[in-house]
Amino acid sequence: MSDISARFAIFGGVYNNYLSLEATIDDARSLGVDAMYCLGDMGGFGPHPDRVFPLLRDQHDIRVMQGNYDHSIGNRLDDCACGYTDPRDNHFAQISYDYTLEHTADEHKDWLRDLPDHFRAEWAGQKVLMAHGSPRRVNEFLWESTCSDAFLEYLLDDHDADVLFVTHTGIPWKRRLDSGGLVVNVGAIGRPANDGRTDVDYAVVDVRNDSLEVNFRAVGYDYRRLADEMRSEDLPEEFVETILTGWWTTCLEILPAKERASGRY
Secondary structure: OOOOOEEEEEEOOOOOOHHHHHHHHHHHHHOOOOEEEEOOOOOOOOOOHHHOHHHHHOOOOEEEOOOHHHHHHHOOOOOOOOOOOOHHHHHHHHHHHHHHHHOOOHHHHHHHHOOOOOEEEEEOOEEEEEOOOOOOOOOOOOOOOOOOHHHHHHHHHHOOOOEEEEOOOOOOEEEEOOOOOEEEEOOOOOOOOOOOOOOEEEEEEEEOOOOEEEEEEEEOOOHHHHHHHHHHOOOOHHHHHHHHHOOOOOOOOOOOHHHHHOOOO
8 A cells, every 4th residue: 555544445335235235345445444334225126135234233443424314214204215206216115125125134224214415524634524415405316417617616515625526327437636636436336337347346545644535436236136136026127127137228318418328218
């Protein structure tokens, strides 16, 4: 790590994918990270939610925040409050939510209910803020194609931050602003990023004395095993196809034109 004073792993969107979570934790540890941050949305999409929580709760170097999914599950609400507006998107989101709510133990629901909704830190003299969707709203989507530099500057200024990390969209991107500010969407580790890869992505932050560098890291895992388990739990074949091919078949209508055009559907 030479001149690196600290290294952190930041990921989001676990989506019940305990296999990719295990792989991400192992990969981050192989890099010698000082701590890991999970930006929320532990449930949804995949099978066996109760296999996720022990991995997060029992690892003392993982700091976990509450996403919209976690707030809903923790408070036993009727839906995920994911922010979708299209009927088809909401149809599949409800199937996923109902499954997760039914298969999450009460002790884990209570843990989700009490999680913090943001983190703050100071790295390399810069004020770092981590949120789920955005600092304004837990289920706000920050897409690369629709976020202007002026808007991102406003978010940083309004929330007293130099660096912002978010998740929620499932597609990673980062942008350095003219002011020196940095905004990073870490993507999701629970399903691929609609780019034809079966790997998932998280962010690695290298902190030096006066700067920090963020790089995305791809992680492979036993996605075929996950697909088999999804089928055994009678989850929609549309979900399984995404895991096996790397292309989204649901949550499509929320995508802006540029992001959707990059996918297969």
